Amino acid sequence: MELNTGHASPAEPARQSKGTSRILMYSHDTYGLGHIRRSRAIANALVAAHSHASVLIISGSSLAGSFNFAPGIDFVHVPGIAKSESGSYASANLRLDVAEVTAIREALIRQTAESFRPDIFIADKEPAGFRGELVPSLKLMGNMGTRRIIGVRDVLDSPEIIRSEWHDKGAIRVMTDHYDDVLVYGTEQFYRPLDGIPMPAEMRSRIVYTGYLRRSVPGGSSGVRYPRSTKGPFILVTTGGGADGAGLIDWVISAYEADPQIPLPSVITFGPFLSNAQRAQFLERIDRLPKVDAIVFDPKIERLMNRASAVVAMGGYNTFCEILSFDKPALLMPRSRPRQEQLIRATRASALGLVQMLLDPIEQGEPTRDPMVMAQALTALRDQPAPSLVSPPGLLEGLPSIADYVAPHIAGREPTDSVASIGLGG
Template sequence: MERAPIPAPQPVSSRPGRGNPRILMYSHDTYGLGHIRRSRAIANALVAAHGDLSVLIISGSSLAGSFNFAPGIDFVHVPGVAKSENGSYASANLRLDVSEVTAIREALIRQTAESFRPDIFIADKEPAGFRGELLPSLKLMGSMGTRRIIGVRDVLDSPEVIRAEWHDKGAIRAMTDYYDDVLVYGTEDFYRPLDGIPMPADLHSRIVYTGYLRRSVPGGAAAMRYPRATKGPFILVTTGGGADGAGLIDWVISAYEAAPDIPLPAVITFGPFLSNKQRGQFLERIERLPKVDAITFDPKIERLMSRATAVVAMGGYNTFCEILSFDKPALLVPRSRPRQEQLIRATRAQKLGLLQMLIDPVEAGEAERDPLVMAQALTALRDQPRPSQANMPGVLDGLNRIASHLEPHLGTQAERATASGVGG
């Protein structure tokens, strides 16, 4: 079937009657916190670079409102969907079939695009959206002259898995037919996540490697009272959303149980999606350990990251950006199922000298984890080099490069005023 041509985008300054520039972002959020946290970082940076910009984020995350958004940013919540460990999907809250929920989401996304009329649209990771829900809106925004951008993280999965998965989802076709730019939120030297995906040469030429997204300590008061251990040197153990973090948490706790002489204490963040049953079991064990404390969830995790002496994590994209941003010696224990994303990222980062990696033997099919292996790795963190010693200039320039890339498509206040016949 012949592909429809991408409509030529109209420059912002040629649209009569338009006021301040607008960006619409899409974060499908079927699992964890990664997508909404990445979208938030980009949105905050864009409104800081463009003082008259409005950014509207479409999200299915139930925790989107827990995070700090700068003035000029708001979000539209669509019904959530949840992804199980076996890869299947269901409605997160509504007692409806996932197909019904998808139809509602699709209609809300289209209505938002039609009303908001964005100058730029940025989708996170999924070119066609969840179950193709973006396609009607992509067509609509093309007719409006919206600049449509797909942004992907540094690593998606193994090339053969992504190629097959995106083909089955219609994602390759959507990216080819509807997107004007492809932003990769990483560096080409670190990893090329789209190498295994067939695309026309003209679209391939639109790929821009931005670099990683630098994080900073949020302003305002802390979101909670931190444990006493944070007043001195400590190891921060974080599993992101926590839905798949129980194995790492158990291994760290067992290390302190087996080797109480580990030099640095640990502060564990469970994450909001760790089950109440697992959290309760872990807290019972932690109460008996003088060198381990825990909190449930900190929406300003960057504060703890900046204070920490070292970090232990699974290797998700946002945590990796924070480790680089705050220059912390780190140990990654990556998940390898159902995706190899974390394993690929951790393996590459270790090879480049940015951090150390420890393979979870249970992930590799063994029956149990050795507490003393983790204890040894935790002890080694105290003297481990920082990521900056790997000397990778420009690795954290992502937010600035995104803002610079979008600048020509936003126009300036003077250009918009001239186009509207104001001033002179």
């Protein structure tokens, strides 16, 4: 007599509880907050659109639990990996080398996929995962009948760098062999991030541009005490996680030190990864400036951005989505190292009239940043038009488009007209 354990073998289709659908998401999170924030937006939209869906997010972010997630979403936390500005990697917390940590992450990811048995799998940005850690799970889920989707942001890096990097990591082969769909979280008119990657025509035909991910103001209190200046018009200065934002913060503070007549005050959010030493130095200078305030970190920064009159930022994907969503005049100072992603996005957005851009003089080889250049740019924000005046139609339809796109694979129905209207691009 054969014992029935109640578990399907890996080669069998996933068996789900009646009336439920399961979506597994992967966010490798080796730098900053971008990946987990993007995954959060998508997960919240999926459970809102599909009331029977459960979303499980695999994440290495130590701050994943700080954000606002809807019912129906949970996490599996894997050991974190830290990425330096030079591009090298190390264990974020464990006293183990990166190879050992990667092996642990790979095993946890595979165990999660085998136990959860998802209908849909969505990976963020890295087809093979960090150092190939996803490949065993991708093969397993393929045998289960899971629909495997790779989602990438509007800009990855320069075409030459992405082509070389993905070739060296085997990511192109993994994407071709182990994924059913490729979603680009942007518009084809803005930028085509995969043009530099050689791939079969059949795979290129699977690329779908969803539009950008619209953000909304989260409910409930943020738990952060906002400065008094937020009760009137103000400029929000945000650097995301903050690990690479010291240059922008320093330039803004120096502008107010040089020109007390800048019309709007600024509220600076340092980000959780700005070093304590840099934060202390900035606070000492801010204490002497009547028009500058600061907070450390706001997990519901959408609330603060919605209040702001204008935004100064570096140009990461999530901040760009928020600028468009809340229709704020914005000044971007993109970094160009270790990736050119922010520079490409800011340059394109500036050319389209969506934002203004300032390049960091120090990154351009200059010895200093002129405070008056930033002061003039901050002053100009008061009269800068909102992005909506030049935004093309459908720019912010990413979240409903993604929810509709996956619908046939979790609910057995055809895509709605909004998906059909996205079109295929290559």
